[in-house]
Amino acid sequence: MADSIRMQVTRYTPGPDSVPTVAEYDVPLRKDWAVLDGLNYIKDHVDSSLSYRWSCRMGICGSCGMNVEGEPKLTCATFLTDYAPGPVRVEPLSNFPIVRDLVVDIEDFMEKLPRVKPWIIRDDDVTVIDGEYLQTPEELAEYKQFSNCINCMLCYAACPIYGLEPDFIGPAAIALAERYDLDSRDRGQRERLDVLIEKEGVWGCTFVGECTTVCPKHVDPAGAIQRYKLKAAKENLMTFLLPRAAR
Amino acid sequence: MTKRHIEPIVWLLFSAGGVAAAVFLPILILLFGLAIPLGWVRPDYNYLDAVVSHWLTRLVLLGLLVVMLFHSAHRFRYTLHDGLQLRWEVPIAVLSYGGALLGSAAALLIVLTI
Numbered sequence: 001m002a003d004s005i006r007m008q009v010t011r012y013t014p015g016p017d018s019v020p021t022v023a024e025y026d027v028p029l030r031k032d033w034a035v036l037d038g039l040n041y042i043k044d045h046v047d048s049s050l051s052y053r054w055s056c057r058m059g060i061c062g063s064c065g066m067n068v069e070g071e072p073k074l075t076c077a078t079f080l081t082d083y084a085p086g087p088v089r090v091e092p093l094s095n096f097p098i099v100r101d102l103v104v105d106i107e108d109f110m111e112k113l114p115r116v117k118p119w120i121i122r123d124d125d126v127t128v129i130d131g132e133y134l135q136t137p138e139e140l141a142e143y144k145q146f147s148n149c150i151n152c153m154l155c156y157a158a159c160p161i162y163g164l165e166p167d168f169i170g171p172a173a174i175a176l177a178e179r180y181d182l183d184s185r186d187r188g189q190r191e192r193l194d195v196l197i198e199k200e201g202v203w204g205c206t207f208v209g210e211c212t213t214v215c216p217k218h219v220d221p222a223g224a225i226q227r228y229k230l231k232a233a234k235e236n237l238m239t240f241l242l243p244r245a246a247r
Numbered sequence: 248m249t250k251r252h253i254e255p256i257v258w259l260l261f262s263a264g265g266v267a268a269a270v271f272l273p274i275l276i277l278l279f280g281l282a283i284p285l286g287w288v289r290p291d292y293n294y295l296d297a298v299v300s301h302w303l304t305r306l307v308l309l310g311l312l313v314v315m316l317f318h319s320a321h322r323f324r325y326t327l328h329d330g331l332q333l334r335w336e337v338p339i340a341v342l343s344y345g346g347a348l349l350g351s352a353a354a355l356l357i358v359l360t361i
Binding site for chain 2: 199
């Protein structure tokens with residue numbers, strides 16, 4: 001195995017730079033080094049001005065998502081040796097404006113996420129004193145998969161529809177809506193459906209399925225969207241079949 | 248109250264057509280495209296004629312053809328719209344689903360006259 005690998009890293013500072021450029025760095029190639037370790041090496045030893053987000057290094061915080069060789073990846077969980085002998089191209093996530101170098105602006109998602117009300121909604125006034133809401137292991141298993149989302153934005157970077165139609169609410173937001181809909185303690189299905197039944201809700205999706213392919217936590221947003229489409233379609237059929245008063 | 252939308256209706260047809268195309272179309276192709284023409288099976292003509300002439304067979308065939316036509320129309324629409332990036336939303340939708348409607352009418356005519 002060669003003892004170094006070349007990383008081609010996007011550099012961009014809005015203002016001084018009119019377009020993003022590519023800088024090349026040689027970093028040590030070690031068996032246990034992820035792409036993020038390579039970036040940290042560059043920042044510590046070569047160019048301290050390189051900007052990128054990271055925190056936990058263990059696939060939980062969801063901050064280190066970048067396009068590695070064109071594929072959205074968590075850079076802490078993507079090993080340099082898989083790209084040997086190199087070079088390996090590291091770019092900011094697609095479909096988002098670049099703040100600087102590898103840092104993208106996820107404000108659009110932060111605005112969309114609360115629209116689907118990703119929290120437990122109740123229609124009763126149970127207080128803490130009344131005790132907790134009980135749930136069986138089977139009820140937990142219903143939504144557990146969808147609760148693994150870490151908001152890493154890889155699905156938004158992979159989704160060609162989000163790239164074309166920025167109004168589309170997007171894979172992670174719908175998967176999280178499904179997570180709360182499937183929770184036995186929740187009563188908010190109706191409120192979420194009102195948001196997602198619209199064109200920019202689930203109907204933006206054409207089932208490309210890339211969101212599920214790139215998801216590092218196996219959440220399966222594409223599956224969640226298909227389930228939601230069925231719910232929305234049923235509800236929509238009701239509006240045609242039922243008299244106005246019964247809806 | 249929920250507003251009425253057309254998209255979910257065509258999506259339901261698209262979904263149903265996807266299932267029909269994946270599950271039943273291969274069987275039909277295997278039977279009538281390969282097995283019978285190549286003589287792997289030799290069904291009695293009168294028997295087959297009786298089966299195809301039955302109203303239930305006609306109804307099932309019509310249902311399969313209609314949903315599969317709408318399935319392909321929906322795919323065609325999004326291939327033009329997202330794949331080829333053509334932005335004429337309404338003409339594309341009219342062309343795609345209009346084609347499926349015409350095909351459905353033709354299918355109806357055929358199953359009524361076989």
